[in-house]
Amino acid sequence: MKRTIRLLAPLVTVGVVIAGGTAAQAAPAGLQLVQTRQSLLGAHTWYQQTYRGIPVFGGYYATHTDKGVLTVDDGRKAVTGLADDIAGLTAQGARSKVAGRLGKQPGSAQLVIVPGSPATLAWMTLTPTGKGTYRTLVDADSGALLQEKNTVRQADGKGRVFDPNPVVKLQNESLTDNDNADGPQFARAYRTVRLTQLDRGTDKLHGRYAFNISDNQVTNHSRTFLFNRSQDGFEQVMAYYSITGAQEYIHRLGFRDVNNEPQDFSTTGYEDDNSYYDPSVDGITFGTGGVDDAEDNEVIWHEYGHAIQDDQVPGFGESEEAGSIGEGFGDYWAVTMSQATSPNTAVTPWACVMDWDATSYTDDTPHCLRRTDGPKVYPGDLENEVHADGEIWSHALWDVNRALGRTTANRVILESQFFFNPTISMPEAARRTVATALVLYGPYAALKTRAAFHARGIL
Ligand SMILES: [Zn+2]
Incomplete structure (x- = not known):
């Protein structure tokens, strides 16, 4: 059985002050701060792209300051054609689907937007297994498996x-x-x-x-x-x-x-x-x-x-x-x-x-x-x-x-x-x-x- 998920989240605007404090500069709207790291040469601030408050899968934005000089690495993805009303799976429905595939219960499930034309709303689950954690994307509308990956690097x-x-x-x-x-x-x-x-x-x-x-x-x-x-x-x-x-x-x-x-x-x-x-x-x-x-x-x-x-x-x-x-x-x-x-x-x-x-x-x-x-x-x-x-x-x-x-x-x-x-x-x-x-x-x-x-x- 499907249920309707309504995308009501307000637009999120993040005003960004560049680390170092002197040259304040606003980053584009819809960014969520992930982390700031200090290196030998400066500061590196990473943001998650969001759309109506929902993380955009793979979309990032980063600023690098080197002695006050700012460079931007803009990895935001286009989000078009996303339906306002999506008849879809609940988080629990997505978890059970993944559990059926992998034989283990996912530890978490969150909504993400998979960019593209049209963009797709999906549940992203993380499932710990004996072979590492599997990240699975399940179409929140159809329940179809979009992508599955073992996140273990080496x-x-x-x-x-x-x-x-x-x-x-x-x-x-x-x-x-x-x-x-x-x-x-x-x-x-x-x-x-x-x-x-x-x-x-x-x-x-x-x-x-x-x-x-x-x-x-x-x-x-x-x-x-x-x-x-x-x-x-x-x-x-x-x-x-x-x-x-x-x-x-x-x-x-x-x-x-x-x-x-x-x-x-x-x-x-x-x-x-x-x-x-x-x-x-x-x-x-x-x-x-x-x-x-x-x-x-x-x-x-x-x-x-x-x-x-x-x-x-x-x-x-x-x-x-x-x-x-x-x-x-x-x-x-x-x-x-x-x-x-x-x-x-x-x-x-x-x-x-x-x-x-x-x-x-x-x-x-x-x-x-x-x-x-x-x-x-x-x-x-x-x-x-x-x-x-x-x-x-x-x-x-x-x-x-x-x-x-x-x-x-x-x-x-x-x-x-x-x-x-x-x-x-x-x-x-x-x-x-x-x-x-x-x-x-x-x-x-x-x-x-x-x-x-x-x-x-x-x-
Ligand atoms: Zn030999």
């Missing part, structure tokens, strides 16, 4: 992870996979962390920089993902966390366009003790043989390294040497990401790659899949196998890191890769890296970068 969740992995965290080279079983020996290796960049409203591990496409993917309405290593969800959380963290780091370095997308990943269904990045589908798959690969951040970051390069240079790694640069960069990227959260110790040196994953297939300690500080040189030690030959490249990058510092080195390395091509040779890639160091940081940085490649026989 959704965080909670997850349990290893960071970077139990061997490093516990400084214990004798840990073993033990058939993926959890146990008290791992208790102090777990950390509960914030999962950032999740899509608004999602109950999955779907976010701005990482996108879980695993089979049987985990869901949680309050975005709380607490698993142990024996559970399939654990590796999904690890991959989401580590990929997102790497991309946030890339953004902190100043790059806005280096694999700046939700990276697909899967941690289930591939039972080999291996992982891969597949450029044809732009996805990373983590194997579950031995230690589940996504239990070791350095495996995740190595694979993400491939995704980074493939995003910078389409089809990167076509030749044997370019493929070796790809593997070397992946190992380097794993190590430099670990630098942020792990100590460089005799038990687990930074240069040791994948300390935890490698416990499944190496006998010597420290357990390392490969190292970024080995003795190989170019071209004498080339074996025509990309992972083995990648150790030459990763060592050169590691020396750049040691010489210039982590931040500077990583800016140079990421920036230079934009100038690579799919079949680039090691000497050519090295020359472009040196040239990038020169432009970004000057002759001293270029000299140090050149020395790192020279020490490996590349330049």
Whole structure:
């Protein structure tokens, strides 16, 4: 049943005195003061546009004073064709409609005018849910849904992870996979962390920089993902966390366009003790043989390294040497990401790659899949196998890191890769890296970068 709402509210006129007090100036009629904020340069006053006393949805008016100079930002919307008499829903009617849709009672309902031609009178409800507050606009005449939006801007969740992995965290080279079983020996290796960049409203591990496409993917309405290593969800959380963290780091370095997308990943269904990045589908798959690969951040970051390069240079790694640069960069990227959260110790040196994953297939300690500080040189030690030959490249990058510092080195390395091509040779890639160091940081940085490649026989 409908009821008539009559728009009787008087015109509201707000006389405005600009903050600062000297230059009094009236703002247009129909404005409702929202707030005034003081900044370094002046005062910023915000108003809500109203029409016959009712807020106009999205309509604003702002004044900025900078040492007495006034500027206006007029965001008022045209309101035309609004009927005087509207047969409509009551506030309670609107609330019940929304409650039926969202399964939760709205906390508030207020009339607003949705601008347009004709403008529409609507109820705006705010409904708290486990996924954040939903703002819903319901046509006050017809009851139709006009718009619904989760107002959460950046959704965080909670997850349990290893960071970077139990061997490093516990400084214990004798840990073993033990058939993926959890146990008290791992208790102090777990950390509960914030999962950032999740899509608004999602109950999955779907976010701005990482996108879980695993089979049987985990869901949680309050975005709380607490698993142990024996559970399939654990590796999904690890991959989401580590990929997102790497991309946030890339953004902190100043790059806005280096694999700046939700990276697909899967941690289930591939039972080999291996992982891969597949450029044809732009996805990373983590194997579950031995230690589940996504239990070791350095495996995740190595694979993400491939995704980074493939995003910078389409089809990167076509030749044997370019493929070796790809593997070397992946190992380097794993190590430099670990630098942020792990100590460089005799038990687990930074240069040791994948300390935890490698416990499944190496006998010597420290357990390392490969190292970024080995003795190989170019071209004498080339074996025509990309992972083995990648150790030459990763060592050169590691020396750049040691010489210039982590931040500077990583800016140079990421920036230079934009100038690579799919079949680039090691000497050519090295020359472009040196040239990038020169432009970004000057002759001293270029000299140090050149020395790192020279020490490996590349330049
Ligand atoms: Zn690789």
